[in-house]
Amino acid sequence: MIVTKKNGNTISIINDDNNTTMLVVDVIKDKTKTTFAVSGSLKTHVASSFTDIMMDTLKNVEQLILDFTNVSYVASAGLRSLLTAQQYVDDTDDGTNIIITNINDEVRDVFESTGFINILNVQD
Secondary structure (H helix, E strand, O other), X not given: OEEEEXXXXXXXXXXXOOOEEEEEEEEEEOOOEEEEEEEEEEOHHHXXXXXXXXXXXXXXXXXXXXXXXXXXXXXXXXXHHHHHHHHHHHHHOOOOEEEEEOOOHHHXXXXXXXXXXXXXXXXX
């Protein structure tokens, strides 16, 4: 079972069956923006929990920055998670935005081959 644990400004998505941390999100808050420094792989098992974390945050900020410096891979479920958040932002039309920064070459290849590079706000 996948569980989400919060410890201070760190959210960990953990496989509770073997106590393995699958994704870590360090949350850095400012007055109008929140940065998620994400570490790990955005795979099928964690995508739903990651979506929930993003959606909860998007309700309370003007800008969500996803720092993918330490994201090694994004699976199709991870893409769906990002798309869900982007669609929410587009539908609410309240000035909120999502910026994805510091993607590696492998993640860039996934974004480019799927066309997500044109849907998501990716900044180098």
